[in-house]
Amino acid sequence: MRLEDGLENVCNGILMVDASGAITYINSAARGYLNLKNKSWAGLMVSDVLPRFNFNLKNSDQEQKNQVLEVAGKTLILCSKIVFRDTDPAGLVITLSDIRELEGIIEELGSVKSLYQELKAIFDDAGRITRVVCNSRDITELTNLQQQLEDARKLVQTYREEIAQLRNASLPRDVIVAESQLMKQILETAERVAQADSTVLVEDESGVGKGLLALRIHRASRRAKGPFIVINCGAIPENLIESELFGYSAEALTGAYQEGKKGLIEMAHGGTVFLDEISELPLPLQVKILHVIQDKKIMPVGSSDYKEVNIRIIAATNKDLYKLIDEKLFREGLYYILNVVPIVIPPLRHRREDITYLINHFVRKFNEQLSTRKSINTEVMNTLIAYDWPGNIRELENLVERLMITSIGNIITAIDLPEHLNRADDSSGKNKVMVVDLCPMKDAIEQIETQLLEKAHSKYRNTYRMAEALGINQSTVVRKMKKYLVKE
Template sequence: MVTKYRKEITTSSNYSIYEKNILNNTTMNRIVKENTNSISILDAYGNVLLVFIGVKVGNLVGRNVKEIGKYGMYEVSMSEKAIKAHSTVIGVVNSRFGTSQVVSSTPIKDENGNIIMVINTALDKQLYDNLKMTLKDGKATNETFKKVIDYLSDANIPYETPVAESPQMREIIKNIDTIAKTHSTILITGESGTGKEVIARYIHKHSLQAEGPFIPINCASIPHELLESEFFGYVGGAFTGANPQGKPGLFEIANNGTLFLDEIAELPLTMQPKLLRVLESGEIKRVGGTDIIRTNVRLIAATNKDLKTMVRQNLFRNDLYYRLNVLPINIPPLRERPEDIVALSKRFLEYINKKYNLKKRFTEQAINAFLNYSWPGNVRELRNVVERLAITSPDDNIGNINIHLLLDGNSLEESNITTGTYLPHENKIYQGTLKSFLKKVEAEYIKQVLDICNGKVGEAAKLLGIHRTMLYRKIKNNTKAIDSQ
């Protein structure tokens, strides 16, 4: 049988390996001695039929495992355990030569279930330990990536479902429910703070890739020189400081999911054709690598800039713009959808109440003030103002004056709040220079806040957003301005 097998082993040049005399006695001895692993075959009684191990074959073939054990060749026989158990047994075997192996003994049975032989395979324990450590490190790395993906996919955003009380937003959500089930690229436009990422997350959760990760990336936050390696990853040693084991890119991490590229207008021109190629082919190649990696990623891009104008100014590639603008969504500013202002403010307040165990509520005057304000910062500004109001309001009823104090320093003209609503003397006529007018208004403002805070300078300073020392100084300097009125 061995002779027949030898005749069948040939090279591509159709001559036998043995005719080349490669596997001569010297080579075979080296293979046996230098190989740390082994394979052996025993019959059902534990007699060695064939062995490939780092000892002389003649010492073992034909002997029984019990006899070999008596000579102290090893401490325990996995073969004996496998014969007794009628199943595969794995364990560590130490030999008298100072070696340790992880041995797997597998019984081979006939059609009646009787053991006819046992096959042992062994791996050097040191190699096994190294392999186990590698697998452990790999598992830890995979777990890290999984945690990152889980975090990015299900970010703790209390406002992740879009508010759609206005006709404009209802129409947008209606369209999203249709386009979300496709694989086409989506471009979301709108002013800063309108909630483009919230819309992107909503699309992902209703898409065919909903079970995959949602990876949001702000293109403006990544240094230009690192964009390619962040997007596509790199192989070990690709550049100075690179991880020796390499690193997957965002397209690999987002595979079978959604990649959200916010502020896409900030993507440099040198990077734009590379992104276009991925969108066209679905293939990426790590920096420094040669292997082509297929990806299945749904891309959603967003910007608050006019990409058409940027294309005309040669600041954005025409071909990439049309590749991104397959399914456009434009989110109107908050000032154009007052129904959403009321709904969003209540949702934000409900969340803050739960977070800080509060019982704050808006009065009718507060809601009216919200509706009369232009909200240049859109949903983001509304959220911040609601949080500040809920935390700093002296009582549970959030009234008109509290909102005016916390409109983030915006002017009366910006907020569309009349002086009759804002200042205590609505028929007052001021005269003098602009500087003197502003000084008198500031004096009245400070006096009003002090009255609300019952003269407590610390609380008044907090509401005004200035340091206590500065407030003391302003009170002193403005006393004459108040008295002169």
């Protein structure tokens, strides 16, 4: 069977156009659509029969899918495919469908099939098209799956935004228990810092409550009505963290939905981003975070365009960033741009005045949750105050919860304490200063102060952290270092 015989019996209209735009073939269905049934089409150009179709093989948009055209009183759906000879465009194949016929087919079948078509031209020795091979595949199922995936991604994005809103709505306002002078000073500093948009770096040991302090700064700021987005830099897999932080554009991933995905930083627009465990951020991402802080812009994965974001950054770490900088694991530039306002939260063992108030706070909290009326006796309270709490407030809260659940009576006694706390009393003198010989009291005090300053400086290299460890003011540290000639 000749090619023309086969094309004449195709229900869709087919036109073949050469590189100049001249029509080289038009089948019966196309002649009917274009009112050329009893007319000669020899010598016609494509622009003569499809005046609204802009023919230009050099235009990258020449290939069309489902373009709707009004032609000869009919509404036609046009698809076009460029035909190449080697690497040069040799012409165009155009298919036409009458939309009314398609509507009738849909009504008859009750569903629509999605087809993927590939056209391959076969040329003779003179360079003329002699055959066009059309390969069609039913991709209805793939199309449906892609739509379901797109819907699922949109739903996930909606859930992420709703969860962030719910977290903000459920965050308590006054959650920091502070009776020690050290903590009161820190909270006063936080209140002052909240009035500006400067970056804040919170340094502390694990479990001290850096997240609560960051929340307090947010709540006291002009951004209080905006979102408070917590990003744990150590909890997100390295291969996902960039897209989680910055999102991705529609073109970044195959099958991604049209709007792309918002990142956590963009979701915080108008509010505060809390970067917890900032030391765990991979080095390449540290550069991008630095630019976000400087320029207030992000670039989603797969995009070449920046998006402006109105955010305030609060970062936190429980590691020595100076040491990480020396080890080339943390960028010095990021440290300095984060460290505009440093806040060092002292561990519980350096503010034992707070322990009693924290214990009473947690007892009230768990009494309410468990519908009990328990209390802690004096012996247990003294033991808990003397304990060093390496896990800080988190460890204290977990222990109080455990005691409230496991104790039999309404009064918690020493027998209810875990074994390691009962043993702690026996080693309570481990940090005492040992006196090996007699000397004038003044000389002994000066020697001890000098040694303490030298050890603190060797460990922290920061007068604020030295003051926090020694339990004195930063100005006192500076004055005594000058007095004893301790080099900074």
